[in-house]
Amino acid sequence: MGSCIICGVDVDGGGRICDPHQEDVAFDFRGDSPDEIVPSRFYRGVVDGYAEFGVFVDLAPGVTGLLHRSELDQRLDSLDWEPGDEVFVQVKGVRDNGNIDLAWSIRQADREFRGVLVQDGDDEYLPEEDGAEPEADAEPDEPDVSHDEPSEERDDEPAAAGDDSEPSEPDEPAETAEADEDAAEPAESEGADETAEVDDGGVDDADDADDADTDGDAAEEDADAEEDADDDLDDDRERVGIGTLTDAVGSAVRIDGEVVSVRQTGGPTVFEVRDETGVVDVAAFVEPGVRAYPEIEVGDTVRIDGEVESHRGDVQVESEALVLLDGEEAESVRRRLAEALTAEARPEGLQPLAGDEAVAALADGLLDAAEAIRRAVLESRPIVVRHPATADGYVAGAAVERAVLPLIRDEHAKSDAEYHYFTRRPLDDPVYGMDAATNDATRMLQDRDRHDEQLPLFLLVGTGSTVESADGIDLLSVYGVDAVVVDAEVADPETREAVDTLVSPEIDGVDADLSTGALVASLASAVNDEVRGDLRHLPAVSYWAETPDRYVELARDAGYDAERIAELREAVALEAYYQSYQDKRELVADLLFEDSGNLAAHVSEQFREKLETELQTATENVVTEAVDGVEFAVLDTDGYTHRYDFPPTPLLLDDLHRRSANGEAYATVGVGTDELYIRTTADVSVRDVAERAAELAPNADVATAGLREGKIEFLSGERDAVEDAVVAAVAEEF
Numbered sequence: 001m002g003s004c005i006i007c008g009v010d011v012d013g014g015g016r017i018c019d020p021h022q023e024d025v026a027f028d029f030r031g032d033s034p035d036e037i038v039p040s041r042f043y044r045g046v047v048d049g050y051a052e053f054g055v056f057v058d059l060a061p062g063v064t065g066l067l068h069r070s071e072l073d074q075r076l077d078s079l080d081w082e083p084g085d086e087v088f089v090q091v092k093g094v095r096d097n098g099n100i101d102l103a104w105s106i107r108q109a110d111r112e113f114r115g116v117l118v119q120d121g122d123d124e125y126l127p128e129e130d131g132a133e134p135e136a137d138a139e140p141d142e143p144d145v146s147h148d149e150p151s152e153e154r155d156d157e158p159a160a161a162g163d164d165s166e167p168s169e170p171d172e173p174a175e176t177a178e179a180d181e182d183a184a185e186p187a188e189s190e191g192a193d194e195t196a197e198v199d200d201g202g203v204d205d206a207d208d209a210d211d212a213d214t215d216g217d218a219a220e221e222d223a224d225a226e227e228d229a230d231d232d233l234d235d236d237r238e239r240v241g242i243g244t245l246t247d248a249v250g251s252a253v254r255i256d257g258e259v260v261s262v263r264q265t266g267g268p269t270v271f272e273v274r275d276e277t278g279v280v281d282v283a284a285f286v287e288p289g290v291r292a293y294p295e296i297e298v299g300d301t302v303r304i305d306g307e308v309e310s311h312r313g314d315v316q317v318e319s320e321a322l323v324l325l326d327g328e329e330a331e332s333v334r335r336r337l338a339e340a341l342t343a344e345a346r347p348e349g350l351q352p353l354a355g356d357e358a359v360a361a362l363a364d365g366l367l368d369a370a371e372a373i374r375r376a377v378l379e380s381r382p383i384v385v386r387h388p389a390t391a392d393g394y395v396a397g398a399a400v401e402r403a404v405l406p407l408i409r410d411e412h413a414k415s416d417a418e419y420h421y422f423t424r425r426p427l428d429d430p431v432y433g434m435d436a437a438t439n440d441a442t443r444m445l446q447d448r449d450r451h452d453e454q455l456p457l458f459l460l461v462g463t464g465s466t467v468e469s470a471d472g473i474d475l476l477s478v479y480g481v482d483a484v485v486v487d488a489e490v491a492d493p494e495t496r497e498a499v500d501t502l503v504s505p506e507i508d509g510v511d512a513d514l515s516t517g518a519l520v521a522s523l524a525s526a527v528n529d530e531v532r533g534d535l536r537h538l539p540a541v542s543y544w545a546e547t548p549d550r551y552v553e554l555a556r557d558a559g560y561d562a563e564r565i566a567e568l569r570e571a572v573a574l575e576a577y578y579q580s581y582q583d584k585r586e587l588v589a590d591l592l593f594e595d596s597g598n599l600a601a602h603v604s605e606q607f608r609e610k611l612e613t614e615l616q617t618a619t620e621n622v623v624t625e626a627v628d629g630v631e632f633a634v635l636d637t638d639g640y641t642h643r644y645d646f647p648p649t650p651l652l653l654d655d656l657h658r659r660s661a662n663g664e665a666y667a668t669v670g671v672g673t674d675e676l677y678i679r680t681t682a683d684v685s686v687r688d689v690a691e692r693a694a695e696l697a698p699n700a701d702v703a704t705a706g707l708r709e710g711k712i713e714f715l716s717g718e719r720d721a722v723e724d725a726v727v728a729a730v731a732e733e734f
Contacts, residue, residue, distance in 0.1 A: 002014045002015050002016050002124070003016070004016065004017055004018040004021060005017060005025070005115045005117065005126070006018070006021040006024055006025070006114055006115060007020075007021060013122070014123070014124075015124050016117055016124040016125060016126070017115075017117060017124065021114070022038075022040055022041055023040060023041070023042060023090075024113060024114040024115065024266065024289075025041075025042070025113055025114060025115045025116065025117050026042050026043070026044055026088055026107075026110060026113040026115075026116050026117075027041050027042065027043050027044065027116075027117050027118070027119045027124075028043075028044050028116065028117070028118045028119065028127065029043050029044075029059045029060045029063065029119050030060065030118055030119065030120035030121075031060060031063070031119065031120060031121050032060065032061070032062060032063065033063070034063055034094050034098040034099075034100050035094065035098075036119070036121055036122070037059065037063070037091055037094050037100060038091065038119070039091050039092065039093045039094065040090065040091065040092075041090070041091055042088055042089070042090050042091075042105055042107070042113065043059050043088070043089060043090075043091060044059075044086060044087075044088055045057040045058055045059045045065070045086070045087055045088070045089055046058045046084060046085070046086055046087070047081045047082065047083050047084060047085045047087055048064055048083065049083050050076075050083075051066075053066075053068060053069055054066050054067050054068040054069045054071075054072075054076065055067045055069075055076075055079070055081065057087060057089050057102060059089075059100070063100070064100070065089065065091065065099075065100030065101065065102040066099070066100070066101065066102060067089055067102040067103070067104065068101070068102075071092075071102065071103045071104050072104050073104055073106070073416060073419055074415075074416055074419065075586055078415075080313055087105075087108060088105045088107055088108050088109075088113075089102040089103065089104070089105050090102065090103040090104070090105050091103070107265065107266060109267065110267075111265075111266065111267030111268065111285075111288060112265040112266040112267045113266040113267075113288075114266045114288055114289045115288075233254070233303065233305050233321050233323060234252070234254070234305050234320075234321075237252065237253070237254040237305060238254065239254050239255060239256050240253050240254065240255060241255075241275060241276070241277035241278070242255055242257065242273070242274065242275045242277050242278040242279060242280045243277030243278035244277070245278075245280055245308050245315050245317070245413070246315055246413070248308045249308050249309060249310050249315065250307070250308065250309070251307070251308050252305070252306070252307050252320075253305075253306065253307070253308055253317065254303065254304065254305050255273065255275060255280070255282075255303075255304050255306075255317065256275060256301070256302070256303050256304075256325070256329075256333050257273040257274050257275035257301070257302065257304075257333065257337075258273065258274055258275075258299065258300070258301050258302075258333065258334070258337060259271050259272070259273055259296060259297065259298055259299065259300050259301075259302060260272050260273070260274050260279065260298065260379065260380035260381075260454060261298060261380065261451060261452050261453050261454065262296070262297070262298060262451075262452035263451045263452060264289065264291055265289075266288060266289050267285065267288050267289070268283040268284055268285040268292065269283070269284050269285070269286075269290075269291050269292040269293070270282070270283050270284075271283075271284065271293075271296065271302075271319075271322070272380060273302065273304065273317075274337070274378075274379075274380050275333075275336075275337065276336055276337055276339075276340030276341075277340075278410075278411055278412070278413070279380050279411055279412045279413065280315060280316065280317055280413050281311075281314070281316045281317070281413065281414060282304055282306065282316070282317045282318075282319050282322070283311075283316055283317070283318050283319065284319045284322055285318075292322075293322050295324065296322065296324060297452075298452050298453075298454065300324055300325075301324075301325045301329075301330040301333040301334060302322055302323060302324055302325060303322075303323045303325055303329075304317060304319050304321070304322050304323075305319070305320045305321045305322075306318050306319040306320050306321075307320070313415055314413050314414045314415055315413040316413070340378075341375060341378050341379070344374070344378060345371050345374040345375040345378055346367070346371045346374075347367055347370050347371065347374070347526045347527070347529075349363075349367070349526075350363040350366055350367055350370075350522065350526050351522075351525065351526075351529075351532075352522045353518070353521055353522045353525060353532075353535065353536060353539060353551075353554060354539065354548075354550040354551055354553070354554040355550070356514075356518070356522065356548075356550060356551075358505065358510055358511075358512030358513075358514055359512075359514070359518070359519060359522045361508065361510045361512075362503055362505065362508055362510060362519070365501065365502070365503035365508065366486075366503055366519075366522065366523050366526060367526060368501045368503075369459075369484045369486055369501050369503055369523055370523060370526040370527045372457060372482060372484050372500065372501055373400070373404060373457065373459065373484070373527050374407065374527060376456075376457040376482075377404065377407045377408055377411055377421070378411065379454070380411070380412070380421065380454065381421075381454045381455070381456060381457055382420070382421050382422070382423065382444075382447070382453065382454070382456035382457070383404060383421065383422050383423070383456060383457050383459060384423050384424075384425060384440060384444075384456045384457070384458050384459070385397050385400055385401070385422075385423070385424045385425070385459045385460075385461065386425055386426075386427055386432060386436065386440075386458065386459070386460045386461070386463060386464070387424070387426060387427065387460075387461045387462050387463065387516075388426065388427050388429070388430035388462050388463055388708070389426040389427060389428055389576045389577065389580035389581075390430070390462075390573065390576055390650075390651075391517075391541070391542065391544070391569050391570075391572045391573040391576060392462060392515050392516050392517045392542045392543075392544075393426065393427075393430070393461070393462045393463075393516065393517075393576070394426070394572050394575075394576050394588060395515075395516075395517035395520075395521070395538050395541050395542040395572065395592070396461040396462055396486075396516045396517045396519075396520035396521075396542070397424045397426070397461060397520075397583075398424075398538070398588050398589065398592050398593075399517065399520050399521045399523075399524040399535055399538050400424075400459065400461070400520060400523070400524050400527070401422065401424055401585070401589075402524060402531050402534055402535065402589075402593065403524035403525070403527040403528035403531050403535075404422055404527060404528070405418045405422060406528060406530065406531065407527070407528055408421050408422055423456075423583070424583040424585065425439075425440075425581070425583065426576065426580055426581060426582070426583060427463055428580050428581070429705075429706055429709070429711075430462055430463045430706055430708040430709060431463060431466070431468045431469050431472075431705070431706050431708075432460055432463045432464040432469040432472040432473060433468070433469065433471065433472050434471050434472050434475065436472055437471070437472030437473070437475040437476060438475065440458065440476065441475055441476065441479065444456055444479070444481070445479075455479060455480070455481045456481065457481070457482045457483075457484065458476060458481060458482065458483045458484070459483075459484045459486070460483065460484070460485045460486070460487075460499075461485075461486045461487070461516055461520050462486075462487055462488070462489075462516035462520075462708070463485075463487070463708075464483070464485040464487070464495070464499065465485050465487035465490070465491035465492065465495050465502065465504050465506075465507075466490060466491065466492050466495065466707050466708075467492050467494055467495070468704065468705065468706060468707070469495070470494070470495070470498060473495070473498045473499060474498065477498065482500045483498075483499040483500055483501075484499065484500060484501040484502075484503075485499045485501070485502045485503070485504070486503045486504075486516070486519060486520055486523060487502075487503070487504045487506075487516060487519075488504070488505065488512070488514040488515055488516040488518065488519040489504075489505075489506070489514075489516070489707075489708060490506055490707045490708065491504035491505075491506040491507050492506075493507065503519070503523075513546075513548060515539065515542040515543050516542065517538055517539060517541065517542025517543075518538075518539035518542055518543070518551060521535045521538045521539050521542075533558070534593055536554050536555065536557065536558040537554070537555040537558045537559075537560040537565065537568075538592070539551040539554065539555075540552055540554065540555035540560070540565045541555075541565055541568045541569050541572070541592070542569075543569075544569070544654065545658060547565075552565075564600075566604070567600045567601050567604040568591060568592060568600050568604075570603070570604040570607040570608065571591050571599070571600040571601075571603035571604045571607065572588065572591055572592065573607060573647075573651065574603055574604075574606060574607040574610070574646060575587060575588065575591070575603060577646045577647070577648055577651075578646070591603070607646075610645075610646045610647060611646075611647050611651075611652070611655060614641060614642065614646075614647055614652055615652070615655060615656060615659070617640055617641070618635055618640055618641060618652060618656055619656070619660075621635065621636065621639070621640035622634065622635050622656075622660075623635075623636075625727075627727055627728065627731045628731040628732075628734070629665055629731075629734070630665045630666070630667060630730065630731045630734045631662075631663070631665060631666050631667070632666075632667050632668075632669060632727055632730075633656070633657075633660055633666075633667070633668045633669070634668075634669045634670075634671065634723070634727070635653070635656070635668070635669070635670045635671070636671060637649050637652075637670045637671060637672045637677075638671075638672050638673055643672075649670055649672070649677060650677060650709045650710075650711075652670075653668055653670045653677050653679055654679065656668055657679035661681050663681070664681050664682065665681065665682070665734050666680070666681045667679065667680045667681070667684075667727075667730050668680075669723070669726065669727065669730075671719065671722075671723050673716045673719070674713060674714055674715065674716040674719070675705065675711060675712065675713050675714070676711075676712050676714075676722070676723070676726060677709060677710050677711055677712075678710045678712070678726065678730060679710060680730065680733075680734075682733070682734050684730060684733040684734070685733065686704055686707050686710050686711075686712065687704045687707065688729075688733060689712070689726060689729040689730055689733060690702055690703060690704040690712045690729075692725075692728075692729035692732060693712070693714075693722060693725040693726045693728075693729045694725075696721075696724075696725035696728060696729065697714070697718055697721040697722050697724075697725040699715070699718055699721075700714040700715050700718030700721055700722045700725070701714060701715045701718075702714045702722060702725070712726065
C-alpha cells in the first residue's frame with residue numbers, strides 16, 4: 001500500500017495519488033498500451049502533428065491521442081504548438097478501439113501541478129525513484145518564479161538534536177517530508193552548538209531552553225521582516241508603465257498598480273496588476289501550490305520589482321519583491337488610475353451609422369453604455385453579453401464583440417484574455433428570467449471565490465427591458481453588479497430603476513423604426529471607432545422585412561447587396577437555433593465578417609429548404625375564422641410543426657403571417673400545449689390581450705411570457721378555453 005504524495009493518505013494497490021488528487025498531478029506515461037491510460041488524469045505529451053479537426057499528441061511511443069478542436073479554448077489556427085513541443089493534456093476517455101480522446105489543459109508546466117509521477121503500466125512512482133532526472137521546472141528548489149519573502153516558522157518544524165517533542169505526522173506527503181528533513185539539518189547543528197555552550201550550572205532542561213530561544217528568534221525575524229519589507233525593493237529602480245513591458249523582456253523593472261485578480265496555480269501565485277497603461281500577470285513563488293503574499297487582495301495597490309519574461313508567448317513579470325502600498329503612495333496610484341480611466345473610458349461623441357436621427361436622439365444613453373463597457377475593459381472586469389438567440393440578437397451581440405475584443409487584446413498581455421474577459425451567452429427566449437440570472441450569478445460567484453475575479457458588467461441587448469425580466473435583474477442587483485440594457489423595442493418605465501443604464505426608444509419617447517442590431521451597431525462604433533467599417537452592413541442584416549433605405553444603402557456601400565444581406569440574415573438565424581445556448585463565436589464571426597460568400601450561401605440554402613418545408617405543412621393545416629370583422633389564422637403548433645427542429649415557432653409564425661396577412665384586420669395565432677403566440681397587422685398590446693384573456697378564462701392562469709415574441713403562457717388543461725379567450729381579446733383590441 002502506497003501513500004498519496006499530496007496529502008499522505010494510504011492508497012490501495014500501491015499507488016501514489018489518492019482519488020481526490022488525481023487531477024492535481026502530471027503523469028509521465030511509460031506504458032505501451034492505451035488500455036493503461038487512466039481517464040481524467042493529466043499527462044505530459046509531445047505534439048505529433050495537426051489535422052483539420054485537431055491536434056495529435058503522443059503520450060508515449062505508439063500511444064497517441066487526439067485533442068479535437070472543439071476542446072480548445074482558442075481557434076485551432078491560433079494555437080502556437082509545433083510538432084515536437086512538450087505539452088500537457090487531460091485524457092477524457094479511451095474508446096474500445098484504443099482511440100484516446102484528449103481535453104485541453106490550461107496548465108502547461110510542471111510547476112503548475114502539485115506533483116509529478118511516472119506511470120509505468122500499473123506502477124506509479126516519483127521520477128527520481130528510477131534514477132531519472134526530474135524536469136527543470138519541476139524542482140521546488142529552483143522555481144521559475146521566486147521572491148525574497150521570508151517564510152514563516154512552522155509549528156511542526158523538525159526538532160533539534162536531543163529534543164523530546166512529538167515527531168512529525170506519519171502521513172506527511174513525501175515531498176514535504178524531504179523538504180523538512182533538509183530544513184532540519186541546520187536546526188540540529190545550531191541546537192547542538194547552543195547546548196554545548198551551556199554552563200554546568202545552567203538550565204536543567206536544555207531542550208526547553210533551546211525551543212524557547214528558537215521560537216523567540218523566529219518571532220523576532222518575522223517582526224523584522226514585516227517592518228523592513230521595503231528593503232526587498234531595489235531603491236535604484238524607476239517605475240515603468242505596464243504598456244511598455246513588451247519591449248522590456250529580460251529587463252528588471254518596477255511597476256506600481258492595482259491588483260485586479262489573484263489566482264493560485266499548482267506552482268506560483270499569479271497576481272493580475274493594472275496601471276494606467278495596461279495589465280500584466282505577476283508571478284510570485286513560495287513553493288508549489290502555496291499562496292504567496294496572502295495579505296495582498298483584489299483592489300490593493302502594490303509596488304513590484306521583478307524581471308520581465310515571455311511565458312508561452314505572453315509577457316509576464318516574475319516578482320522579486322511585492323509590497324502593499326498605503327497612505328499617500330497608495331492614494332497617488334489610485335488617483336493616477338482614476339484620472340486615466342475617466343479620460344479614456346468616455347467616448348468623445350456618437351456618430352450613428354447611416355446618420356440615423358433616431359439613434360442620434362438616444363446619444364446620451366448610448367454614450368453612457370459605451371463608457372460603462374470601455375471602463376470595464378480598462379478595469380479588467382469581465383463583460384457578459386446576453387442577447388436573444390435570433391438573427392437580430394446575434395447581430396447585436398456580434399457587433400459588441402467585434403468592438404470589444406480588440407480593446408481587450410490591447411489592454412492585456414495574455415493571448416487568451418479575450419476569452420477570459422468577454423463572454424456572450426445567447427438566450428432561448430428574449431426575456432432575462434430567473435433561469436438565466438441564476439446561471440449567471442452562479443458562474444460569477446464561482447469565478448470570484450475560486451479565482452479572485454471581479455464581478456462582471458452585464459450587457460443585455462434586446463432583452464431585460466420589460467417587467468418579465470425584473471426578477472432576473474433583481475437577483476443580479478443583490479450582488480451589486482452593474483447592468484446595462486440596450487433594447488430597440490418595447491421597454492417598461494419600471495425597469496429604469498432596476499438597471500444602471502437603460503437605452504430604449506420607448507423610454508426616451510423616440511418614435512423609431514429600429515432593430516436592436518441597428519441600435520447596438522452604432523453603440524459598438526462608439527465603443528471602438530476603429531471597427532466602424534466592419535459594422536456598416538450589420539443593421540441591414542438585423543431586419544427581417546422593410547429594412548430602412550438608409551441601412552440598405554450603407555450595406556451596399558460596404559459591398560453587400562440585397563441578396564448577400566439576405567443570405568447572411570438567414571445563415572445567422574439557422575445557426576442561432578442550433579445549440580442556442582452556445583455563442584458560436586468563431587462561426588458567427590466567419591459568417592458576418594470573414595466569409596467570402598460560400599459559407600453563408602451554403603447555410604442560407606439549408607435555411608430556405610427547412611423553412612419552406614415547414615411552411616408548406618403549416619399552411620395546409622391552418623384553420624381560419626372571422627371574429628368581429630377580424631380574420632384569424634390559427635395553427636396547432638403541437639400537431640403540425642416539428643417542435644424540436646428548425647425553424648422555431650416564433651420564426652415560423654413570423655413568416656407565415658407575412659405571407660398570409662391580407663388587409664388591416666388580420667391575426668395569426670399559434671397554439672401549443674401551454675403557450676401561444678400572436679401576430680397582428682394592427683398595433684395590439686400583448687399584455688392587454690393576456691390580461692383580458694385571463695378574465696375570460698379565469699382558471700387558466702394566463703400571463704404574458706414575452707412581449708417581443710408575442711408570447712402568452714397558460715395551464716395546459718385550459719388550452720381550448722384560452723384559445724377562445726385570446727381570439728376574443730385580440731378582436732376587441734382591433
